[in-house]
Amino acid sequence: MRAWVPFVRGFAGNVRFAASSLVEHKLRSTLTVLGIVVGVTTVMAMVAIVTGFNNNIIGNLQTFGANRLEIKKYEDRFGPGGPQSDEERRRKNLTVEDVKALREIKDGDRVKKMSEKEKKAAEGQGAGTS
Numbered sequence: 001m002r003a004w005v006p007f008v009r010g011f012a013g014n015v016r017f018a019a020s021s022l023v024e025h026k027l028r029s030t031l032t033v034l035g036i037v038v039g040v041t042t043v044m045a046m047v048a049i050v051t052g053f054n055n056n057i058i059g060n061l062q063t064f065g066a067n068r069l070e071i072k073k074y075e076d077r078f079g080p081g082g083p084q085s086d087e088e089r090r091r092k093n094l095t096v097e098d099v100k101a102l103r104e105i106k107d108g109d110r111v112k113k114m115s116e117k118e119k120k121a122a123e124g125q126g127a128g129t130s
Contacts (some may be wrong), residue, residue: 071094071102073088073091073093073094074088074091075088
């Protein structure tokens, strides 16, 4: 039981030394505490902002859903882009009938995404018949 007595004396001495240091150096102690508070608050704010941003992005992506079909007339471009190719300029706009036909597709029907090989084969057939 006497083994912890030096620890208590040492701990009490350390507490007295720390208290006297705080009293003697009030400005330094205040600035240190202020720095710790500001640092912790900044880290907490950044974590909250990043978490909110991630949740917003995830929510936006989830609104797309698995049953959404997006049709674009032109290729996606980053920035102002350059001139469009002849093929892109000749693409026809969707008509009201096209939209109605797309809406009539039943859930059981499958819309197949064409691979590059199938696209080239379809273009080759179309070019030969015109």
